[in-house]
Amino acid sequence: MTGTSQAVQSDGGLSHDVPRHVAIIMDGNGRWATARGLPRFEGHRRGVEALRRAVRIAGDVGIDVLTVYAFSSENWKRPQSEIAELMGLLKLFVRRDLAELHRNNVRVRSIGERQTLAPDLRGLIEEAEHLTRANTKMTLVIAFNYGARDELTRAMRQLARSALSGGLDPESITDQTISSVLDAPDLPDPDLIIRTSGEQRLSNFLLWQAAYAEFVFLPVLWPDFDRAHFDEALAAYRNRERRFGGVDREEKLAAVGGAGG
Numbered sequence: 001m002t003g004t005s006q007a008v009q010s011d012g013g014l015s016h017d018v019p020r021h022v023a024i025i026m027d028g029n030g031r032w033a034t035a036r037g038l039p040r041f042e043g044h045r046r047g048v049e050a051l052r053r054a055v056r057i058a059g060d061v062g063i064d065v066l067t068v069y070a071f072s073s074e075n076w077k078r079p080q081s082e083i084a085e086l087m088g089l090l091k092l093f094v095r096r097d098l099a100e101l102h103r104n105n106v107r108v109r110s111i112g113e114r115q116t117l118a119p120d121l122r123g124l125i126e127e128a129e130h131l132t133r134a135n136t137k138m139t140l141v142i143a144f145n146y147g148a149r150d151e152l153t154r155a156m157r158q159l160a161r162s163a164l165s166g167g168l169d170p171e172s173i174t175d176q177t178i179s180s181v182l183d184a185p186d187l188p189d190p191d192l193i194i195r196t197s198g199e200q201r202l203s204n205f206l207l208w209q210a211a212y213a214e215f216v217f218l219p220v221l222w223p224d225f226d227r228a229h230f231d232e233a234l235a236a237y238r239n240r241e242r243r244f245g246g247v248d249r250e251e252k253l254a255a256v257g258g259a260g261g
């Protein structure tokens, strides 16, 4: 994911009503279930329903790219039974929802390491990407078996291989070269990253791409996430002043002698 955000392209960072790319760390399924005396799986199952809602809302409000963190490269530390449940839910989601996503003109993509995934799961992901590749309304990126350090490690290996084989001059490497070997180099960086459940950390999500993202942390547990929460995050985003290292709006206008005009 690289490229310039819509805000910068349009007017130098001044207006950004609707984020072009929203990324969500869908957290709190386990706590949601535990609070109700239910098995964690029930929280994950309800989490998939919240994901369906989020996709629908993102499409409604005109977001171009929605990335969701579904399984991290560190989530393998969980009990085997929970891992199996999460794999099963992703398969079920793709099988059940693919046709509707396709009908709704949603392009499905995935980021993360896939070589080590079970072949049937990998096959489903590839099928979803292939079927929906020409869709244009919105791109849904599923981060599965994803870790930013793993993504960057794989990218560095690729650059090192190119350098060793003689094609790549190390001095020619720029930040764009690095972006170009990440998992979704054609997509813009996230403008807004939402994390639910009250935790305030990235947990190895999009470390490189999040350089200028706005962060919104919400206390709601993911299975309860609905339109009101999404609106709240979008409203918070609208009120942020994105400067990308520059100066703010008033100062910029004053500097060109255009304040008030």
Ligand code: IPE
Pocket: 026, 027, 028, 029, 030, 031, 032, 070, 071, 072, 075, 086, 197, 222
């Ligand atoms: C998020 O919910 C889903 C995944 C990480 C797969 P959790 O399972 O992390 O829920 P909590 O954080 O334990 O409540």
Ligand code: IPE
Pocket: 025, 026, 027, 028, 069, 070, 071, 072, 075, 199, 201, 203
């Ligand atoms: C991050 O949540 C990963 C996903 C939401 C898929 P975790 O629940 O795994 O993160 P930590 O362990 O609280 O940092």
Ligand code: MG
Pocket: 027, 028, 029
């Ligand atoms: Mg969690």
